[in-house]
Amino acid sequence: MDELLEQFLIEGPEQVQQAGEALLALEARPEDAALVDQAFRAIHTLKGSVGLFDLPAMAEVLHVAEDLLGARRDGRLTLSRAATDVLIAATGQTERWLDALRVTGGALPDDAGDVARALSQRLRGFLVPGTPVAGADNGRVEAALSDTHWVESLFREQASDAARHSVVTALRYTPDAGCYFRGEDPIALARAVPDLLAFRVFRRPDAPPASDAYDPYACDLVVELLSAAPVEAVKVPFRFMPDQIQVLSWSPPSPGPSIGPSPTGLEGPRGLRVDASRVDTLVALVDELVVAKNALADLAARMADGLAPDVAARIMGDRQAMLDRLIGRLHRTVTDIRLVPVLPLLRRFPRMVREMAAAIGKEADLVVDGQEVQADKGIVEGLFEPLTHLLRNAVDHGVEPAAERVAAGKPERARIGLTVGREGDRMVIEVTDDGRGMDPDRIRRTAAARGVVPAATLAELPDDQVLDLVFRPGFSTAEAVTVLSGRGVGMDAVRAAVGRLGGGVGLRSTVGAGTTVRLTLPMNLVLTKVLVVSVGDDRYGLPLDGVIETVRVTRDRVLPIRAGRAFVLRDTAVPLLALSDLLDQPADDVREGEAVRAVIVRVDGALLAVEVGTFLGRHDVVLRPMAGLLAAMPGLLGTTLLGDGGLLMVLDLPGLIAALHRDGDRLGGGRP
Structure with missing residues (x-):
């Protein structure tokens, strides 16, 4: 990725954040000139940065947003609630485009042009009321472009599915009062629009009161609809009455990111601003580590020349103590560097x-x-x-x-x-x-x-x-x-x-x-204490803060209960599950007279015991969260490396048990 673009993707979200905060605050303090200046400067900076790249869609939206804020800044207009809404929508769309640029390495989505035109039209509507809608050149818009409240109302009432589309087409059809005499059916005509998302029919506001004599030969209806089809396809059924329709492209408000990874976790280069003093500390530590490495090389050479084992052991202990101190300081320094x-x-x-x-x-x-x-x-x-x-x-x-x-x-x-x-x-x-x-x-x-x-x-x-x-x-x-x-x-x-x-x-x-x-x-990736246990030939880690205690129970105290097992611990019946069952692995071979080893955990307020093979000790580890496809797998907290180089998977026992229960197994223990 180009270095200039990388820098823009670091600074761009900050400018979007500044603009969004100022616009939200303007709703409560619409006369605050300082907030207008803050929003204007942020949008102006964004527009200038975008001009360095071939991003016409983003540049178009930011240019019109800057014009609108500039007009408010100069006192040429006031920002209505509706205008602020569209400006906030523009900053939100800019943020989504920045996320897309980070993923693609510099390309906007295929629908960016359509989205930009829709947003720009809505923004221009507050600068020049009554401007014709692009794509509706066969007829004039009945209301100013800023009048999108009917679209938003229709979306809220009926068209939740429209949120899946970046742009939809909105149409308001006001049939001629004499359309019945020409054999026209306004409802059927509107129903002919493809890919309908919402449909609403009501009487015109200027229609005579319902208490007056009803004229069955006069049409006083208004039809409003939303469609996923493009503007030209929506206009086809109304090609003979272009003066009776209002058509516009509209971007539904996003309900927020869908379930899944954070936009900040998207693949691609990610920036991290670091204080220079922290980098200097890190460099100094690296220098000391180089000295420690050379000291080990010197010790190895002396041992090859016949250094006495007891002397070598003492020197090795001193070198190890020095490395422990340096690695501890290095860990703290790197941890501090990652703090945001x-x-x-x-x-x-x-x-x-x-x-x-x-x-x-x-x-x-x-x-x-x-x-x-x-x-x-x-x-x-x-x-x-x-x-x-x-x-x-x-x-x-x-x-x-x-x-x-x-x-x-x-x-x-x-x-x-x-x-x-x-x-x-x-x-x-x-x-x-x-x-x-x-x-x-x-x-x-x-x-x-x-x-x-x-x-x-x-x-x-x-x-x-x-x-x-x-x-x-x-x-x-x-x-x-x-x-x-x-x-x-x-x-x-x-x-x-x-x-x-x-x-x-x-x-x-x-x-x-x-x-x-x-x-x-x-606050940071600190060392986590885990209990290492075995299941067959495999080792697993259990976070110690989730383990209430470990127990050894003679097998004659373990009793079958329905499809599972249980034992009594201090006058309390505790269900017993097997970790091998939870992991769907072969159970350990049981020797005659060998006690059951188990950890006691609490799930949904109740005590449960989980049988393991052996206890292998406690360790301080740096836990790395799961990534990729494994990130969504229940029961796995992360991984770490042991001193012998082996990979240790750290388990979430309550999550494993909940997954077993969700799959239809009984919580009483074992598999039915």
């Missing part, structure tokens, strides 16, 4: 939340706040996916529609909070909303109806453990599938993604007052 601030990532979400809410007809503001916490770059990038899930759930399930909020005595516009802080050596991120909260009784009914947990067990579970059921794979209380959620995917993905980063998720909620989801994560 978390708040810039969080500030990407207000625009996304705004678009999510608009897509389903709600109003919500995201307030980002917190300390200047720094964390490892890999951890910060890995947060994008789980936070997107949480914010999507807060908008769709958490906050109520405006009418319901007003009836409950709440502000019409919902408030969602996203804060970051630190507790000791851990980072804490909280997502809060002031919505309807989560009803434990409703979760109990849903869990019982779906057979997630037996009804008798549900009745005995305390409310906090009932709330934890929402993290079960596929569990959802949504009554309908929407453009944002309701497909049974979300909270389990949050827990899995945070778990891969070495963190945990907590949840608390109050009915009628709102919900808070709390993420606790490490």
